[in-house]
Amino acid sequence: MAKEPKPQEIISQINYNPPQKSWMDIPVEMKEGMFCYGAKEKSLQTLDFPNVRSWSVLEEDWKLPEKWDKIVLEGIAERLKKYRSFKIFMDICVRCGACADKCHFFLGSGDPKNMPVLRAELLRSIYRKNFTAAGKILGKLAGARKLTLNVLKEWWYYFYQCSECRRCSVFCPYGIDTAEITIIARELLNLLGLNIEWIAGPAANCYLKGNHLGLEPHTIKNSIDFLVDEIEEKTGVRVSPTFNRKGAEILFVTPSGDLFADPGTYTCMGYLMLFHELGLDYTWSTYASEGGNFGFFTSMELAKRLNTKIYAEAKRLGVKWILGGECGHMWRVINQYMDTFNGPADFLEVPTSPITGTKFENAKSTKMTHISEFTADLIKHKKLNLDPRRNDHLKVTFHDSCNVARGMGMFEEPRYVIKNVCNHFYEMPENTIREKTFCCGSGSGLNASENMEMRLRGGLPRANAVKYVQEQYGVNMLACICAIDRAALPPLMNYWVPGVDVTGVTELVANALVMKGEKKRTTNLRGEDLSVEEKADV
Amino acid sequence: MTLNDSLSKNRESIINRWFDLIVDSYPQNTADFIKSEKNRFANPVGWIIKKGIEDIFEGIIQNKSDAQFFPILEDIIKIRAVQEFAPSEAISFIFLLKQALCEKVVIENNELFAIESKIDTLAGISLDIFMKCREKIEQLKANEDRVLKKSNS
Ligand code: SF4
Ligand code: SF4
Numbered sequence: 001m002a003k004e005p006k007p008q009e010i011i012s013q014i015n016y017n018p019p020q021k022s023w024m025d026i027p028v029e030m031k032e033g034m035f036c037y038g039a040k041e042k043s044l045q046t047l048d049f050p051n052v053r054s055w056s057v058l059e060e061d062w063k064l065p066e067k068w069d070k071i072v073l074e075g076i077a078e079r080l081k082k083y084r085s086f087k088i089f090m091d092i093c094v095r096c097g098a099c100a101d102k103c104h105f106f107l108g109s110g111d112p113k114n115m116p117v118l119r120a121e122l123l124r125s126i127y128r129k130n131f132t133a134a135g136k137i138l139g140k141l142a143g144a145r146k147l148t149l150n151v152l153k154e155w156w157y158y159f160y161q162c163s164e165c166r167r168c169s170v171f172c173p174y175g176i177d178t179a180e181i182t183i184i185a186r187e188l189l190n191l192l193g194l195n196i197e198w199i200a201g202p203a204a205n206c207y208l209k210g211n212h213l214g215l216e217p218h219t220i221k222n223s224i225d226f227l228v229d230e231i232e233e234k235t236g237v238r239v240s241p242t243f244n245r246k247g248a249e250i251l252f253v254t255p256s257g258d259l260f261a262d263p264g265t266y267t268c269m270g271y272l273m274l275f276h277e278l279g280l281d282y283t284w285s286t287y288a289s290e291g292g293n294f295g296f297f298t299s300m301e302l303a304k305r306l307n308t309k310i311y312a313e314a315k316r317l318g319v320k321w322i323l324g325g326e327c328g329h330m331w332r333v334i335n336q337y338m339d340t341f342n343g344p345a346d347f348l349e350v351p352t353s354p355i356t357g358t359k360f361e362n363a364k365s366t367k368m369t370h371i372s373e374f375t376a377d378l379i380k381h382k383k384l385n386l387d388p389r390r391n392d393h394l395k396v397t398f399h400d401s402c403n404v405a406r407g408m409g410m411f412e413e414p415r416y417v418i419k420n421v422c423n424h425f426y427e428m429p430e431n432t433i434r435e436k437t438f439c440c441g442s443g444s445g446l447n448a449s450e451n452m453e454m455r456l457r458g459g460l461p462r463a464n465a466v467k468y469v470q471e472q473y474g475v476n477m478l479a480c481i482c483a484i485d486r487a488a489l490p491p492l493m494n495y496w497v498p499g500v501d502v503t504g505v506t507e508l509v510a511n512a513l514v515m516k517g518e519k520k521r522t523t524n525l526r527g528e529d530l531s532v533e534e535k536a537d538v
Numbered sequence: 539m540t541l542n543d544s545l546s547k548n549r550e551s552i553i554n555r556w557f558d559l560i561v562d563s564y565p566q567n568t569a570d571f572i573k574s575e576k577n578r579f580a581n582p583v584g585w586i587i588k589k590g591i592e593d594i595f596e597g598i599i600q601n602k603s604d605a606q607f608f609p610i611l612e613d614i615i616k617i618r619a620v621q622e623f624a625p626s627e628a629i630s631f632i633f634l635l636k637q638a639l640c641e642k643v644v645i646e647n648n649e650l651f652a653i654e655s656k657i658d659t660l661a662g663i664s665l666d667i668f669m670k671c672r673e674k675i676e677q678l679k680a681n682e683d684r685v686l687k688k689s690n691s
Contacts, residue, residue, distance in 0.1 A: 031622055033675075101571050107582060109621065110568040261685050429579050449682040452675055456620040464582040491678040495671075496616065 023118055024125070024145055028154035030057060033453030035157060036446065038062075039200035044193055046204035047302065051193030062153075068192050069147050073130055075188045080131065086184050089176045090127045093120065099168035099178065104439050105161055108457030113158050116168035116178040122155055123185050156194050159185040161454060163443035164297070165402035170435050182444075187299045195298060199445035203294040206306050210289045211256035217243075217286035223259040224284065227269050234527070236519030239276035241284055244317065248283035249354060251314050253368075254325025255292045255483035258504075264486045266525045267326055267504030274375070274506065277515050278355055278383070282323065288313035291330040292483065296337075297445035304341040307333055311342050314367075321351040322368040326504050328443065328482035331370060332407030339365050356381040370404075372481055375509060376413040379420045385514040390521065390530055391422040394477040396508070397469045398427070399462065399489065400437035401482035411435075414481050414505050421512035426473045432465035442488035455488065456495055463496035470497055478502050541649040545599055548642050556591055556638040560631045583617055587631075590614040594635075598656060604663060611664050619671035629664040632657060 035057060044052045055063045065071065080087045099116040101107065106114035113119065121143065128135030128144035135144030145151065164179040189195070202212035209216060215223070221243055232238045242248065254271065258264035275282055288310045295302030314322055324330060333341075348367035351360040358377045360369045378384050398418060404410050411434045419425050432438050441458025469475040478489055478500050489502040511524045524530055545552065561572045561584070575581035593610045602610075618628035635657055639645065645653060 033620075033622065100567075101575065101580070106568075107580075110564045110572070110583065112565050112567050115567075431577070432579050449679040449686075452679045452682075453620045453622065456675065460617070460620075461579070461582050464586070465579055468578070487682075491682065494678060495674060 036196035039195035043200035043204040108460040165439035198448035245283035250282040251319040266507040270506035270510030326481040328401040328403035332403035372413040428465040438462040459492040559634040
């Protein structure tokens with residue numbers, strides 16, 4: 001470690017008034033812990049993406065194609081024509097600053113280029129220079145600049161520091177959605193083979209094998225069989241899921257992460273228990289074995305490719321409709337983009353609960369219903385035998401996942417479910433939940449381990465609100481309905497708010513669910529002792 | 539007047555000055571924001587720094603033990619540890635208290651040593667916490683890599 005300077009030395013070194021430089025004059029500096037590793041040759045090749053080669057972020061030479069700048073400018077021109085929103089977002093920002101302090105990455109890092117307005121300016125400045133008269137003539141005076149290698153690297157650094165969460169857009173008086181600007185910027189970067197491996201790898205796996213983890217059919221079956229054994233041990237009930245079953249009424253799709261990593265596995269056990277208890281005529285698929293869509297963090301074209309397989313599989317199996325598990329961006333894709341990509345899914349029927357008869361009209365076109373909607377409807381119609389006291393050791397708060405909240409507008413259903421299966425529920429402060437929810441800091445494919453510092457910074461505003469309810473009410477459980485949250489929130493809590501654990505909502509449901517023929521439940525799904533007298537005993 | 543008396547008397551102006559000195563190490567538009575936004579949830583970094591230095595200051599006046607300072611210092615250092623600061627930079631906020639004191643109160647020679655060594659001790663504790671935070675971050679990274687390996691095997 002470097003020699004510690006003396007106090008006076010440190011004081012004398014600190015510059016209290018940093019010179020105010022224009023953001024354009026501050027070159028990008030790649031800092032360890034803040035970025036994810038570059039996409040591997042193999043992943044780019046599998047996806048049939050341009051500029052397949054091995055490269056390293058920290059090396060000077062990114063091995064770009066000749067005339068890379070021409071490719072980018074043509075890419076911008078094409079997208080200006082194709083996406084009216086992009087053109088509008090490039091033109092109408094008045095730089096009022098209302099969005100500036102609303103980004104969790106800015107709040108946690110203090111880096112001005114994480115202000116949504118500045119993030120967008122990184123691209124807008126190039127747009128002005130090349131596509132507007134004022135920018136062409138006035139240059140820097142009109143906020144325009146030339147596309148250089150440094151600008152490209154800056155794009156790469158900061159557009160992979162935006163989790164496409166859309167919080168900033170809630171505060172913009174013009175409705176400018178910086179997430180959409182990031183989406184386009186990442187498309188442009190991908191024209192040059194500039195992805196991150198944490199996105200390109202899972203997307204390639206999904207394209208090749210049907211899920212982000214690259215699990216093959218037998219592995220998927222083995223994992224679920226293992227969970228089936230676990231369920232039997234805890235409840236005495238043997239559930240019997242089916243796979244790739246033609247003629248089933250419902251196809252169930254969920255993120256593959258839930259098959260493997262805790263605490264997602266408990267949520268997965270929850271699905272299996274709930275569907276068994278209902279006697280649902282459903283099937284898993286080992287081909288459409290991924291709800292999530294890392295293609296969405298790459299380009300619209302790849303998002304479409306990966307989304308297609310869910311519908312192709314639904315068609316192949318001849319199901320009536322699709323039920324989707326707890327996931328974030330899967331729902332944003334379904335709710336906002338699927339219909340344009342692959343819809344309308346006319347070969348399917350409007351999802352209708354076989355238990356309550358409720359027709360989910362909101363899913364009329366996509367034919368895909370969210371597990372929280374489905375469960376809330378069951379509870380509303382009193383179709384589940386629940387003993388919420390089994391969750392009495394928990395003081396629960398709920399994290400609205402950005403994509404489900406802002407991308408889909410679902411706020412009430414998960415809360416309704418939680419309140420019916422838990423006796424102790426506490427909301428975080430108003431400016432940190434529902435449409436103003438703070439991102440976990442790891443969304444849009446940024447949940448690698450090498451950028452942990454960035455994730456912890458970005459997650460600080462969320463963690464800070466959890467800490468508040470921990471202090472006020474003794475909250476010890478953070479519930480969510482997103483698989484990336486279930487992977488990303490545990491380390492976040494571990495660092496900022498030790499003592500708070502993370503759960504999926506369906507895990508809470510399953511613990512409270514009194515199943516037909518179950519043995520006396522002595523532990524919850526995690527194997528922790530249940531101190532509650534069984535409902536039947538009272 | 540003893541040093542403690544004058545610290546208590548000038549509490550607010552010292553803390554405000556100390557806060558400004560810390561926040562001015564951020565780029566200017568960030569610093570402006572951190573200073574102006576008072577809501578705990580809209581401005582977590584500002585709120586945690588402010589609360590943290592108030593508690594540290596109170597601890598000094600009340601002559602708290604070194605052990606009692608650990609939890610007080612922890613929240614600020616956790617932030618510094620993820621904001622890419624070198625160890626010396628991460629704990630420099632403690633030394634800025636000296637600067638604030640020099641500007642806001644007259645310290646008698648016989649008391650100078652005591653307060654200076656208190657601040658130096660706090661810097662030492664801060665460094666320990668900083669190293670623990672960095673270890674924790676490395677551990678979180680390693681945990682995730684392990685889970686990934688398991689799923690790929
Ligand atoms: S979309 Fe989210 S991460 Fe991206 S700039 Fe806006 S607030 Fe920040
Ligand atoms: S709030 Fe909207 S108009 Fe204002 S600076 Fe942000 S993006 Fe531009």
